[in-house]
Amino acid sequence: MTNRKRVAIVPCSCIGKTYGTVSREAAYEVTEDMRPAETQLVPLSLLVLGDEAARAAVAETPAVTIDGCKLACATKMVKDSGGTVAQDFAVLDVYRRYKPFKPQGIAELNEGGQKLAHVLAEEIAGVVDTLGASSEGDQNA
């Protein structure tokens, strides 16, 4: 692993909304399976509580936020915590691009929701790769 900083992945936190569940599932897939060395999950709830470690994580690294609706809680909270949002994803926008993957369910997503979370995770991983490449360029400058 290099010494470059890990990208903060911040999903929004509504427990009762399908799009919120998609946002968290995508975040888990990126941070646990796809890019575990390059990313870290920062729960929105910890930012809301003012947790020092969570605030430091978004202050020190670029963040990728994932919001389940237009209220954009994750994006707003990262900015309010002094962080920089490198890319903000809205689940609804992603769904508009992948209409066959209609998400349903809350505690457990249907197949469409799982597929939507997966393609969203792939898009996030692509952003993480771009951020990593640019920070390596900075180190070599």
Ligand code: SF4
């Ligand atoms: S962005 Fe929407 S779905 Fe996500 S936590 Fe806020 S209100 Fe809930």
